[in-house]
Every structure is written in C-alpha cells, then in structure tokens.
Amino acid sequence: MSRIAYFGPQGTFTEQAARRLAADDELFPVETISAALTAVRKGEAAGACVPVENSVEGAVTATLDGLAEDAPLVAVAEELLAVHFSVLTRDDVETVGTVASHPHALAQVSQWLAANLPQARTVVASSTAAAAVAVQRGEYDAAVAAPVAVEHYPLRVLATGVADVPDARTRFLLLRPPGTLAEPTGCDRTSIVAAAANRTGALAELLTELAFRGINLTRLDARPIKGNFGLYRFFIDFEGHIFEPRIGDALAALRRRCNNVRFLGSHPRADGVAATVEQGAANQDFVNAADWVAAVRRGELA
Ligand SMILES: O=C(O)C(=O)C[C@]1(C(=O)O)C=C[C@@H](O)C=C1
Structure with missing residues (x-):
C-alpha cells in the first residue's frame, strides 16, 4: 500500500476521485494542488490526485502550471465525476449573507445563487470542503460543497443537486513520478x-x-x-x-x-x-x- 496525496481537506470532489483511482492506497489530504504535487516530488507520497479540467469552467490552472514546472510528473490514470453541489449552512444562520466555495464551484452555480440567494456575497475558498470547514467555524454563512461534505462536517443542507449545467463534469488525474x-x-x-x-x-x-x-x-x-x-x-x-x-x-x-x-x-x-x-x-x-x-x-x- 502506498501513500497518495489528494487536494483536500476531506470531503472534496478530489477525494472521491482519489478513492476510485487509488482504492487500495492510503490517502491523505493536503491544502493545495501545489502541495499535492510537491509531496510526490519530495518522495512523501507515491502519487497525487488533483483536478485538471471542468466542463463548465475549463482548465484547473494550478494543476497545469504545476505540471509544466519543476521535476516532471506523469498522469497514469484519470477519473471523471459528475458535479452537483449541496449548499450547506449552520443551524444558527437565519439569512445567508456570505456563501463560500472554490472558484470553479462558484462559477458552476452562479445562476442558482442569483435566483435563490440573491442577497449573498460570494467568497473564494481554497476548495469546496475548505468552504464547509469555514462555515462550521462561523467564518461564512453557507458553503457550496460536494454532497459527501456533510458526512465530514455536520452542517444543515439548504439545497442539493445544485448545478447550472446539469451535465457538468470534472476530470481528475492520478500523477506519479516518471516510471513504467x-x-x-x-x-x-x-x-x-x-x-x-x-x-x-x-x-x-x-x-x-x-x-x-x-x-x-x-x-x-x-x-x-x-x-x-x-x-x-x-x-x-x-x-x-x-x-x-x-x-x-x-x-x-x-x-x-x-x-x-x-x-x-x-x-x-x-x-x-x-x-x-x-x-x-x-x-x-x-x-x-x-x-x-x-x-x-x-x-x-x-
Ligand atoms: O473543491 C473541490 O471539491 C475540488 O475537488 C476542486 C474542484 C475543481 O477544481 O474544479 C473539483 C470539482 C468541482 O468542479 C469543484 C471544485
């Protein structure tokens, strides 16, 4: 069993992709895409799972830039996930004034937010799960997150199946050092x-x-x-x-x-x-x- 770094924290879409791509391996979350790539380059992980492109928002630029620079890494497998979000909040929130998420996620639900939470200001978080953590801590009122996020962060589910484009998908890569x-x-x-x-x-x-x-x-x-x-x-x-x-x-x-x-x-x-x-x-x-x-x-x- 080898250790695989994934773009976390727990409850991201990337974690779900990693569970499919490296089912028998030990997965551990890191805060950024760059940290996942660095873990492999430093030999702290045998591989890294990161998002690479989304059908609505396009390239995940941190992944592209990270692959072009520093020691070479090679994609050995990919996973495609359908992306529908849940909107999570805390029990004490009466009116949602701020809603946080990864920029790709916010872009995929902008019409839904305009129609359903028009008063809410959007705030960028490092990932969808990081937004859920911030809501739990009381920093923001709501998070646009992966449906599995509620299993890790006990928040109130305000809405499920949220997606401006019903067939939205994100592609993920499993990266390893060059080899066979x-x-x-x-x-x-x-x-x-x-x-x-x-x-x-x-x-x-x-x-x-x-x-x-x-x-x-x-x-x-x-x-x-x-x-x-x-x-x-x-x-x-x-x-x-x-x-x-x-x-x-x-x-x-x-x-x-x-x-x-x-x-x-x-x-x-x-x-x-x-x-x-x-x-x-x-x-x-x-x-x-x-x-x-x-x-x-x-x-x-x-
Ligand atoms: O934040 C997450 O949950 C991620 O896995 C990242 C990411 C992305 O980079 O596009 C993955 C899928 C969704 O499109 C939204 C965010």
Missing part, C-alpha cells in the same frame, strides 16, 4: 506541454504534425510563461498512447520542431471513448509504411 507506463487500451489519452517558439506559425506547425497523422485533439489550453510577458505554453491532449506507432511518430515530430516539450502521460480515458482512426492513419498503416521504406533501403523494392 501502462499498456495501450485503444481508448487512451496522451498529454504534453510545449513552449512553442514566438514566431509565425509555430503553434500551427505543432498542431499540423498531429493533424497529418490523423490524431484527434481532446483539449488545448494556453498558459502564460510567467516572467515572460506574451510568451505561452500550450497544453495539448490528444487521443492515443505513446506506445502506438502513429503517436510515437507524432511525438518525435513535435520534439524535432520544439525541444521544449514535456510528456505528461498516456493513460486510459475515463469515458472509454475509442481513438478516432482516419483513413491511412491507423497504426498498421504506419508499420506498413516503415516496412516499405526498410525494404526499399535493402534494395528489395522500388
């Missing part, structure tokens, strides 16, 4: 981050290398390279696994065009969606084409 990679399943996702050069067409060249090989993107995010105004890193997720010939070929091409590229993992997709295969871009097509070149080089074919 899992075998491809046919339903995989590969992630990289590349600091494309600041010149005309540099990003288009990288994306074209993927498009030429029939590789479907699943996400593209830009984050500033701090301290260099106007320079960006690009986080690119795409279908497939580094062990596949076409993905290996594409990664080699990306590396050739941009030596500032970091591999962030190849792992099965939580939604089980199989990779798109364009005509002439199946793995066997790459193998056959390489075999043909080898035969020509040996002088066997023309």
